[in-house]
């Protein structure tokens with residue numbers, strides 16, 4: 001291998017985590033190349049431009065607690081594009097839309113107390129105290145603290161303490177909105193993080209779309225798109241190369257490489273790097289994903305006044321989980337006089353419509369919104385995106401296994417992991433995981449789990 005090949009790092013995957021890893025490595029003076037299998041960089045975080053609308057086709061917002069992501073964006077000159085509008089969040093339940101303005105008033109006055117039966121008041125109060133007691137720990141950046149080893153599922157805990165109405169009409173919608181997961185599948189600590197995000201974080205976006213960060217990174221890094229990495233070659237327990245496939249001519253090629261960061265979803269890591277040790281393989285197999293489906297709608301005319309995000313707790317038939325109806329985002333990302341709304345279906349709601357035709361999904365989504373707002377919507381532009389591996393689920397053992405993964409490594413010298421699944425299921429988690437992988441590649445150990 002030449003000296004250049006030895007010092008170069010290959011990043012597999014041009015999503016937010018891969019590009020963050022590459023950017024960090026470049027700032028540390030390392031030579032780095034990103035291989036992305038699609039033509040477009042960004043992975044889940046991609047903008048769709050149509051008829052003058054700029055839709056966020058995956059994530060809809062960041063939160064103002066996204067410390068590392070926001071600092072990075074500002075250091076890259078994106079400060080003038082940051083928007084954190086002061087808009088309420090609403091929940092649509094039992095045919096009624098209630099909106100909360102949680103950041104301005106106390107958390108206790110926000111909880112929908114009508115959902116708590118008097119006999120469960122004691123459980124409700126103890127849950128609130130539990131939340132308040134651990135408030136400082138419920139940090140979006142430290143998933144190492146998102147689970148205790150014997151943690152229960154959040155649904156089990158809340159069922160015992162508060163009851164079904166609270167779960168169905170408040171807790172479940174909050175978790176689907178904040179973490180993209182089902183309450184049954186996540187830990188109590190992860191529920192607390194979701195609650196904190198919902199009650200106290202303001203949501204924001206970049207004018208011109210969330211993919212601005214992706215585009216800015218891409219201008220500073222060597223990225224080769226349309227190249228899929230098929231296999232990481234391992235000899236005597238160390239990385240020696242890669243097999244890649246070029247989309248253009250469908251030909252396989254092998255390359256020499258000594259340091260590789262796989263910033264791809266966990267099931268894809270298993271395919272590309274099957275030589276990882278048994279423990280790592282078990283961890284990778286245990287990462288579950290919640291599927292998502294996103295419907296972007298550009299409208300001819302203005303929407304009625306509404307909260308920025310609307311969470312849905314309707315559970316009959318096809319339903320959405322939440323929609324981004326931010327008036328501020330509409331002004332920034334739609335042509336004059338037009339508006340946009342993006343509807344997200346999560347987990348079982350997404351799966352139930354995966355096999356349907358795009359037009360059918362759009363038609364049914366529009367009628368759901370029309371029922372909710374009691375108005376007729378005229379559609380100018382639309383797009384649908386399906387995510388089989390939507391967002392990783394923070395199950396009760398997630399943090400412990402991820403901590404093991406970060407502490408013991410991949411079992412292969414020169415191979416590192418990044419990706420939202422290896423940290424937290426958010427854009428902040430993707431950026432953090434990329435930075436951590438870059439630091440490990442450069443022997444700058446700064447593990448989040450070792451306190």
Ligand SMILES: Cc1cc2nc3c(=O)[nH]c(=O)nc-3n(C[C@H](O)[C@H](O)[C@H](O)COP(=O)(O)OP(=O)(O)OC[C@H]3O[C@@H](n4cnc5c(N)ncnc54)[C@H](O)[C@@H]3O)c2cc1C
Nearest residue numbers: 013015016017037043044058059060061229419420426427
């Ligand atoms: C619908 C939806 C809504 C969301 N909403 C929010 C939100 O509001 N706020 C928030 O903070 N987070 C949100 N998230 C989560 C956030 O989008 C992700 O956490 C983040 O974008 C993950 O980035 P990543 O780089 O880890 O993964 P990905 O975006 O999946 O990137 C992986 C990349 O690797 C590429 N790849 C895969 N295999 C190969 C291969 N063999 N060779 C080369 N390339 C390969 C893929 O094409 C992809 O580009 C949402 C996610 C979804 C799906």
